[in-house]
Amino acid sequence: MTDTIFALATAPGRAALAVVRVSGPEAERVLRVIARGAPTPRRATLRGLQGVEGKPIDKGLVLWFPGPSSYTGEDCAEFHLHGGIAVVDSLINALLDLGLRLAEPGEFTRRAFEHGKLDLVQAEAVADLIDAETAAQAMQAVRQLESPAMARWRERLIEALAYFEAAVDFPDEDLQTDTVEQARYTLRDVLREIRRGIGDAERGRRIREGYRIALIGAPNAGKSSLLNGLLGRDAAIVTATPGTTRDVIEAPLIIAGYKVLVADTAGVRDTDDEIEAEGVRRAEAWARDADLRVWVVDGSASDGSWRRAKLEIRAGDLCVLNKSDLPPGADAAGVLAEAEAAGMRILSLSVASAGADDVRSWLENRVIEVLAGGEAPAATRRRHRDGLLEAADQIEAALVQMEPELAVENLRLAIRALGRIVGSVNPEAVLDRVFATFCIGK
Ligand SMILES: Nc1nc2c(ncn2[C@@H]2O[C@H](COP(=O)(O)OP(=O)(O)OP(=O)(O)O)[C@@H](O)[C@H]2O)c(=O)[nH]1
Ligand SMILES: [Mg+2]
Structure with missing residues (x-):
């Protein structure tokens, strides 16, 4: 059972507005107590906000995102308050009174990742976008967020793997040559794109770091x-x-x-x-x-x-x-x-x-x-590049195998290497490291 977390999503201090977000199973109850009920989903609604004992906090916009159509995939709520230090403090105290916990850095995005809303490369792109100091860094991160190349390559390899497996399972002559030819075509195409990604990885890293x-x-x-x-x-x-x-x-x-x-x-x-x-x-x-x-x-x-x-x-x-x-x-x-x-x-x-x-x-x-020049690179970190190199080696090996049974083994390893990049087979320690670099509230 996951707990319900909250965080100030905007920078702390005096400002026109402050946004506090909440994610987890208690989000709806929070809205009931603080905003007299959850408003229409995904529609900004003006409400009076109050603490647990009915003490007024502020008047502000409230948003209700029932899961799974939310950033984290869980029930989420957002409060847009006046950005005064005391106002924000009162809301935070009310949320603590309700038994909520302050989120760890990157915990919202980690939950989004765990609910399949983002892959690991996209989660990294969210962090990069927040950290971006130059337009080039921001553009690269947006591209990574919107066009997740590694996940696409992995899916195409999984599709090719299915063809090879079919050829192994149904060794009928005609079917075998056709399906294997089709799969090889996909492999060559993905290999070309991965090689381009490797060639651009150094540029990606330099733009980012x-x-x-x-x-x-x-x-x-x-x-x-x-x-x-x-x-x-x-x-x-x-x-x-x-x-x-x-x-x-x-x-x-x-x-x-x-x-x-x-x-x-x-x-x-x-x-x-x-x-x-x-x-x-x-x-x-x-x-x-x-x-x-x-x-x-x-x-x-x-x-x-x-x-x-x-x-x-x-x-x-x-x-x-x-x-x-x-x-x-x-x-x-x-x-x-x-x-x-x-x-x-x-x-x-x-x-x-x-x-x-x-x-x-x-x-x-x-x-x-x-x-400068060309599209924004797909790989921006050393771990991306290492994974792509390994995947490329395995695809090359699969392409020179005459026996579909052996090609299947290489393909599985290539898919695994891409899986590590996008986070489908990562040990907890890798995930901890990736998300620890986030700020609180994201
Ligand atoms: N005449 C002249 N003096 C220069 C010029 N550039 C630097 N200097 C002088 O050279 C001296 C050393 O300059 P720094 O910039 O400290 O040299 P540095 O390479 O950092 O020296 P270290 O830190 O000791 O390695 C200073 O007295 C500077 O004013 C120049 O173009 N012309
Ligand atoms: Mg010097």
Whole structure:
């Protein structure tokens, strides 16, 4: 027997309106006590609201969603109140008096999932939509919510499995070739779509989590100056002392409508200082996982310090040859030659005198090039991608099996892999992890 839960669905604090939602078997009784009865289903109705002992709380809109046609699939009620702190408190106290329990984060959506209203990917999309900071993130989440690709692929595989099983059960010659041919056609088609989903998964993850840019280079090159220039505020300390930055300083930024995470890092050099050495280690680790490394180089230096980082240059990395206001040092020529040979793009500038606008517009082009275009990706998390890779392997294996009996085994495994993505075969722990990231009231 499930209990009845409630939560403030709007942000707490003083506001024009507050919405409190209730879900569970007691929802109708709650409406009887607080709003003198349940109104017509799904129709906003103005009612006087009162506490358990008849004390008036507010006058507001009441909605009644009898299950299963509700968000959670259970009986649900919604109260739209004036958004005053005391008003909301009185309603919450009345609900507690009625024996209701405050919902856990994500509990409404978890109940929706458990009642088959949403699959797990759609539930994740609900969380992503609430967390979205950019239009691109929101669009991707809406697409996932409205067009659940993984569930569709899984259904088509189940259909194909039925054909293969029929061929096994009724090994009549004609029937077998026809049905198996039809099933193979479906498999090839789904495989094509899954491969496209895998190809787009990295883009999906970057749109969702943010495109990660590491500023890396020798001490004093101007990394912190560049970070401050990009952000338009003094986020990191800039001094003439080499080794100023010790920690990784991560700052979110929106570039061309996409979420970007820029990290300023400790200047890389050999050092006996324990704290600085740890900073260097973290700098290299962050840069290794970044989507883009921006190598900041002091163009006036002559000590060869710029290549101390234990990182390989990747084609497509950016080299910012800084301090162009000073006479070029002996390093500059070597930097340019090496950067060009490695396929790096080079921007020569002075952050201190000209600011970071050139870098910003270069980054804008890069972000658009990498993240824009095409449909919103179907896979947005690592667990989606892992499941799709496994499903694709199994479908490929099924396609090369000559015996339907053996193809059936591979297909079952492919269906299982997709099932884990959409949540039809998940252990409790996975579900707990997914729903724990929600806010209360959703
Ligand atoms: N002349 C000149 N000085 C600059 C320029 N950019 C930065 N500087 C100076 O170089 C020094 C180091 O700058 P930071 O931004 O702290 O360098 P950093 O790479 O973060 O250094 P660490 O944190 O020590 O690794 C400061 O004194 C800056 O004012 C530039 O374009 N021209
Ligand atoms: Mg610094």
